Amino acid sequence: MATPIVLPALNETPLASGLYVVATPIGNLRDITLRALDVLAQADLVLCEDTRVTGKLLHAYGISAKLERHDEHAAERARPRALAALAEGKRVVLVSDAGTPLISDPGYRLVREASAEGYAVIPIPGASALIAGLSAAGLPTDRFLFAGFPPPKSAARRTFLEELAGIRTTLVFYEGGSRLADSLSDMVSVLGDREAVVCRELTKLYETIYRGPLSALAADPGLDAPRGEIVILVGPGRETEASAADADAALADALTRLKPAEAASEVAKALGLSRRDLYRRAMELKR
Known part of the structure; x- marks a missing residue:
């Protein structure tokens, strides 16, 4: 296994009880924050999508913690145990496989119920593919709308895009590589040939950023089912004068x-x- 990364000594100030929502790297393991490491090192329970993925991150920093699966299939079973741990005054951490929890990842119900029952919910900010993509795209960022993953089928995807067509902001989507070309083609048809950016494998070894009109991106052979995580950013389009x-x-x-x-x-x-x-x-x- 990989040799643990050497870091400054962790902050040993005792953590208060509560639910800590911790952002983790979206690719490069060195994008973890020191505060996130402090919290993970003192956690009584870490809820994660995949224990193998989170286990690799913790091992890289020499941290041991009790891990429990908390994804879309296991959340209903894990949530009562997490709430019970909070009731005992323990420190529960919620992470996703990559990035900030709840951003197209499980956790909404846990945060909502923990808050409703009066437990502290503490955000530990850090990496996010959404924000990383916006920061590098060169598209307007004064207003943007994160639309998550488009539907997988073309008819539903076009209906979904039609609901967004009149919104005058930069639109941000997540997409899987196998559906990327089809999604870009539907975006051209529904949204028009707007300026757009496709970010692939942000912060990873093969990070690539493609820029151009949606029509050019849809026709780019390099974007025909590429591997890796994808962020699509679509500009607001041109203003049209009222008739x-x-x-x-x-x-x-x-x-x-x-x-x-x-x-x-x-x-x-x-x-x-x-x-x-x-x-x-x-x-x-x-x-």
Whole structure:
């Protein structure tokens, strides 16, 4: 097995009882935080998706801990035992195989129930494929929407994408390599040929970032069922100017509630059109 990594001495200040939600590396084991190691070293119980994956991480840092499986199949059995441990004043840690727990990973119900019963829930932040992808994509980050994994079947996936098409933010998805090409093709059809980025194997040896229009990415042979973990980021697309019919409809609605000047201001702000022109049109509609 790999030789444990040598680190500064762990903080031995006793941890309080509670549920610690601990982020773990998404690939490179050195992306663990020192605080996460402090918590893992004092944990009474570590809930994890795969005990082999978490066991490898702990061994790399010379940490021993009691591990229990907590994935989508075992969570119902593990949750009562975790809550019982919290009731005894123990320190319970929740991790996923990679990244921040609950971000497209199990744990929501445990956090919700622990909080509802009055136990402390302490986040230990760290790696996240979502944030890593956003930081490297070069797409707008002032607003973004994380949509998780698209449905596996094309018809359901297109319906899912249609619900997102009108949202004016960067869209972020996780996807498996075997479905990547099909997902990109459906995104071109539903979202249009927007600027996009595909991040593969972030922080790992074969990390690769592809950039370009969705149509070019969908046609790229390098993205035809690649191996590894995938993050897809799709830009918000181009602004389209509202039509005269859109403006009239919005003004007609606003005039049922507001005076012409106020209606013009409201619609100008909503549609990005000239307030002066809208005021003139509001007066015409009022007459």
